[in-house]
Amino acid sequence: MRALLISFYFPPAGGGGVQRTLKLASQLPEFGITMHVLAPDDPKWIHRDEDLPLPTDAVVHRARYFGPRGRIPAEELYGRRGLERLQRQVALTPRRLIIPDENASWALTAVRAATRIVRDSKIDCVITTSPPNSIHLIGAAVQQATGVCWVADLRDALVAKSDRHGDRLAARLREHLQVRVASLVARRADAVVGSTEAIVHELLTINPALRSTVIPNGADYEDFEALEYRPGDRFRITHTGSFFGKRNARPFLEALVGSDECVVARFVGDFRKSDREWVRTLGLGDRLELHPFLPRAKTLDLQRNSEALLLLLPEIGERGRDVPSGKLFEYLAARRPILAAVPRDGAAAALVREGEAGILVDPGDVGAIREAIAELVGRWRAGTLELPPEPDGFRARIDRRTRSREYAELLKALV
Numbered sequence: 001m002r003a004l005l006i007s008f009y010f011p012p013a014g015g016g017g018v019q020r021t022l023k024l025a026s027q028l029p030e031f032g033i034t035m036h037v038l039a040p041d042d043p044k045w046i047h048r049d050e051d052l053p054l055p056t057d058a059v060v061h062r063a064r065y066f067g068p069r070g071r072i073p074a075e076e077l078y079g080r081r082g083l084e085r086l087q088r089q090v091a092l093t094p095r096r097l098i099i100p101d102e103n104a105s106w107a108l109t110a111v112r113a114a115t116r117i118v119r120d121s122k123i124d125c126v127i128t129t130s131p132p133n134s135i136h137l138i139g140a141a142v143q144q145a146t147g148v149c150w151v152a153d154l155r156d157a158l159v160a161k162s163d164r165h166g167d168r169l170a171a172r173l174r175e176h177l178q179v180r181v182a183s184l185v186a187r188r189a190d191a192v193v194g195s196t197e198a199i200v201h202e203l204l205t206i207n208p209a210l211r212s213t214v215i216p217n218g219a220d221y222e223d224f225e226a227l228e229y230r231p232g233d234r235f236r237i238t239h240t241g242s243f244f245g246k247r248n249a250r251p252f253l254e255a256l257v258g259s260d261e262c263v264v265a266r267f268v269g270d271f272r273k274s275d276r277e278w279v280r281t282l283g284l285g286d287r288l289e290l291h292p293f294l295p296r297a298k299t300l301d302l303q304r305n306s307e308a309l310l311l312l313l314p315e316i317g318e319r320g321r322d323v324p325s326g327k328l329f330e331y332l333a334a335r336r337p338i339l340a341a342v343p344r345d346g347a348a349a350a351l352v353r354e355g356e357a358g359i360l361v362d363p364g365d366v367g368a369i370r371e372a373i374a375e376l377v378g379r380w381r382a383g384t385l386e387l388p389p390e391p392d393g394f395r396a397r398i399d400r401r402t403r404s405r406e407y408a409e410l411l412k413a414l415v
Helices: 018-031 073-077 082-096 103-118 136-144 168-187 195-206 250-257 274-282 294-305 315-321 326-334 347-354 367-380 393-397 399-415
Strands: 002-007 035-042 058-063 126-131 150-153 191-194 212-214 235-240 263-268 286-290 308-311 338-341 360-362
Touching: 002 018, 002 103, 002 136, 018 035, 018 058, 018 168, 035 103, 058 308, 103 136, 103 191, 103 347, 126 136, 126 286, 126 399, 136 150, 136 168, 150 195, 150 399, 168 360, 191 195, 195 212, 195 250, 212 274, 235 294, 235 367, 250 263, 250 274, 250 308, 250 367, 263 294, 274 286, 308 326, 308 360, 326 338, 326 347, 338 347, 360 367, 393 399
Parallel strands: 002 035, 002 126, 035 058, 126 150, 150 191, 191 212, 235 263, 235 308, 263 286, 308 338, 338 360
Antiparallel strands: none
């Protein structure tokens, strides 16, 4: 069979969100599915990774993108005052007027391109993968034009609750349209695949008869095969990925202040300007390393070549407990001990516990985090830091190829 994967984030885009789509495009051919991919030509992503290889067994198509470049408005506004802040707010306003999200304008060219690919290449199934949520409008339009089977792949929830500024008209309008997109997906898609139970449940409340399944992210063990751990003179604990929303490094950093002087914390990715200013007051000196966004190959090498890895997930209610960060699967594949400051009753904690992969503490408990650091350092000094073998069946269950096989089975059953 033939499938067309439509993704806004695809190499040379960088960041953790690229891996699910890239691996699907690369691995589904192993299970008898001819793959085509449609991605933007140059959507001005926030992060680029020119070293990411394109899949060799998939045909990659590009459609022009006319829209705003990727930005982080909160970071651009931080520290600005008076007229300077007003000018920046005015410059950011046009992107807020694009609904249901700022990337929706890609549909202007992507629908036509996808329709042509479906007809010319005799595509059996179209997969749209979000974010951005507007990408599912492309799937619905192509389904209506061609009658092709449509699967909506959801890496995040479709409906994002407004924050404390949610009473503003623009925020309320966006949330309303997100609900409309969710309703469209629930009622029109032939099937929905969610990366977590909560994401799928959200759509089942709209349409209980919806064909749906959960296929989580997976661990890419093969990406670590050529990487080695080289013991350091100091205890290096590494966090990779950006901070956004309620994700917060401050409790860990406060714990680091009172911990053993041998501990060096390395953060790789976007670190908020407000946190950069705050952390200077802690006097950590060379015990804190802040690295910019790095290519994935370098990021994986840093993960593997660390004494421990740091996972930070906040307490954000029921939805947050169901969302294990995508980086957790990289951490599990890196086979280094994890200090997981996460909700104890959440999916991330369950994976760490099941894989016997590290220490669990409450996200905001500075004392418990400091004790966990001390325990890991003690093991390191005693030469007992290495993880035990994974429980039987654990690696096979979370391996990315297992997820790709599940995906292939779903597509074949649909078509």
